[in-house]
Amino acid sequence: xxxxxxxxxxxxxxxxxxxxxxxxxxxxxxxxxxxxxxxxxxxxxxxxxxxxxxxxxxxxxxxxxxxxxxxxxxxxxxxxxxxxxxxxxxxxxxxxxxxxxxxxxxxxxxxxxxxxxxxxxxxxxxxxxxxxxxxxxxxxxxxxxxxxxxxxxxxxxxxxxxxxxxxxxxxxxxxxxxxxxxxxxxxxxxxxxxxxxxxxxxxxxxxxxxxxxxxxxxxxxxxxxx
Amino acid sequence: xxxxxxxxxxxxxxxxxxxxxxxxxxxxxxxxxxxxxxxxxxxxxxxxxxxxxxxxxxxxxxxxxxxxxxxxxxxxxxxxxxxxxxxxxxxxxxxxxxxxxxxxxxxxxxxxxxxxxxxxxxxxxxxxxxxxxxxxxxxxxxxxxxxxxxxxxxxxxxxxxxxxxxxxxxxxxxxxxxxxxxxxxxxxxxxxxxxxxxxxxxxxxxxxxxxxxxxxxxxxxxxxxxxxxxxxxxxxxxxxxxxxxxxxxxxxxxxxxxxxxxxxxxxxxxxxxxxxxxxxxx
Numbered sequence: 425x426x427x428x429x430x431x432x433x434x435x436x437x438x439x440x441x442x443x444x445x446x447x448x449x450x451x452x453x454x455x456x457x458x459x460x461x462x463x464x465x466x467x468x469x470x471x472x473x474x475x476x477x478x479x480x481x482x483x484x485x486x487x488x489x490x491x492x493x494x495x496x497x498x499x500x501x502x503x504x505x506x507x508x509x510x511x512x513x514x515x516x517x518x519x520x521x522x523x524x525x526x527x528x529x530x531x532x533x534x535x536x537x538x539x540x541x542x543x544x545x546x547x548x549x550x551x552x553x554x555x556x557x558x559x560x561x562x563x564x565x566x567x568x569x570x571x572x573x574x575x576x577x578x579x580x581x582x583x584x585x586x587x588x589x590x591x592x593x594x595x596x597x598x599x600x601x602x603x604x605x606x607x608x609x610x611x612x613x614x615x616x617x618x619x620x621x622x623x624x625x626x627x628x629x630x631x632x633x634x635x636x637x638x639x640x641x642x643x644x645x646x647x648x649x650x
Numbered sequence: 651x652x653x654x655x656x657x658x659x660x661x662x663x664x665x666x667x668x669x670x671x672x673x674x675x676x677x678x679x680x681x682x683x684x685x686x687x688x689x690x691x692x693x694x695x696x697x698x699x700x701x702x703x704x705x706x707x708x709x710x711x712x713x714x715x716x717x718x719x720x721x722x723x724x725x726x727x728x729x730x731x732x733x734x735x736x737x738x739x740x741x742x743x744x745x746x747x748x749x750x751x752x753x754x755x756x757x758x759x760x761x762x763x764x765x766x767x768x769x770x771x772x773x774x775x776x777x778x779x780x781x782x783x784x785x786x787x788x789x790x791x792x793x794x795x796x797x798x799x800x801x802x803x804x805x806x807x808x809x810x811x812x813x814x815x816x817x818x819x820x821x822x823x824x825x826x827x828x829x830x831x832x833x834x835x836x837x838x839x840x841x842x843x844x845x846x847x848x849x850x851x852x853x854x855x856x857x858x859x860x861x862x863x864x865x866x867x868x869x870x871x872x873x874x875x876x877x878x879x880x881x882x883x884x885x886x887x888x889x890x891x892x893x894x895x896x897x898x899x900x901x902x903x904x905x906x907x908x909x910x911x912x913x914x915x916x917x918x919x920x921x922x923x924x925x926x927x928x929x930x931x932x
Contacts, residue, residue, distance in 0.1 A: 600856055
């Protein structure tokens with residue numbers, strides 16, 4: 425299958441001299457379209473830094489990230505911002521929903537921000553798969569944590585991103601709800617062919633993925649290949 | 651071109667692409683303008699790419715139909731070989747000859763199994779058989795799966811432990827195909843686990859999914875091997891002496907995917923292999 429995301433010798437150093445912290449120290453990886461990949465590491469291993477680089481949220485000290493063959497760090501900040509909005513879907517530990525908008529408005533907001541028409545059929549399908557059909561009129565404050573995270577996933581998918589990046593998506597959820605949210609991510613990747621990169625410190629959660637990349641002290645330590 | 655006209659042009663271009671994506675593009679007026687020329691070319695481009703896609707799709711279908719036809723046509727000859735082989739085995743005198751006939755029968759059975767799996771696979775892939783999931787009780791399905799494996803289970807003296815089997819559990823699945831999918835997993839467990847060991851079938855309900863875990867005391871799988879198990883014709887090099895063609899788990903995965911569920915495999919710390927089937931329950 426074709427490669428959709430590639431990192432080449434990514435380095436991110438903070439500070440200098442003796443205080444220098446090497447958050448990422450030469451990471452190379454490649455992810456194919458439709459893959460569900462988990463990046464596992466303890467806190468401080470550099471996994472979140474890696475995700476920020478892959479999503480173009482932060483620039484590396486050196487190295488490249490290619491999305492659909494394009495070197496994203498050659499883009500200027502404004503262009504990088506638009507690139508993110510169009511190509512990358514983010515799901516974080518915190519749900520970041522807009523409290524005054526209802527579920528449906530939250531889901532369609534990013535697409536509308538980009539000045540595009542909503543693909544109503546597709547949104548309906550996502551809402552159906554994520555079990556949100558009867559919650560569209562609700563406000564975020566009326567939803568449980570698991571439901572809010574499902575809205576965040578729906579929002580990330582609505583723009584049909586090339587890649588969905590999830591940073592500890594179940595970090596704030598109990599284990600039963602976590603399993604449901606992960607199952608829905610898995611089904612999403614299978615049914616919509618969505619490429620997903622998920623960061624987690626939890627081995628068991630990582631097992632849901634097709635492939636696990638282990639990161640330690642800013643380097644890749646082990647990888648199970650498909 | 652002034653700003654207004656330019657904006658208008660881009661709006662039209664954007665609309666053309668949107669319509670093309672939605673498959674609804676048609677040419678508007680025919681005139682001598684550049685835009686009209688572009689529209690005609692755009693239409694031509696779209697129709698050729700549609701034609702290409704259709705040609706590829708057609709080719710794919712005919713290959714699958716061919717597989718299906720071949721599989722179907724060899725069914726009868728294989729059944730006949732089996733029959734004559736059995737007669738031959740009965741009539742042969744010497745033990746050496748009998749042994750050879752047994753080999754013949756065993757290989758024929760293997761061939762028959764392979765062909766049957768191929769038929770199922772091609773039917774699933776060509777959508778000649780549709781998986782039609784509906785919400786229904788889970789326990790009867792699992793009871794039937796266990797019953798199908800009973801012969802093998804008793805032969806190896808394996809004990810089956812059921813935990814969390816509650817009659818009220820509901821899930822959304824196609825009974826016939828899901829039975830096939832889950833039986834393939836149980837059959838694997840029965841095949842690879844030791845004699846006189848235990849297989850645990852545990853049910854865990856969640857809000858959106860219900861999970862059926864089938865855990866054996868067999869040799870387990872490595873993390874590298876786990877995703878390979880679901881590939882078509884994959885056979886673990888560690889167990890090449892075990893019978894099988896490497897289609898069972900592939901079929902299971904395809905069936906479950908078609909009904910909105912999925913399958914995963916892990917090797918727990920205490921050993922063995924654990925397959926988890928997740929069925930949708932909404």
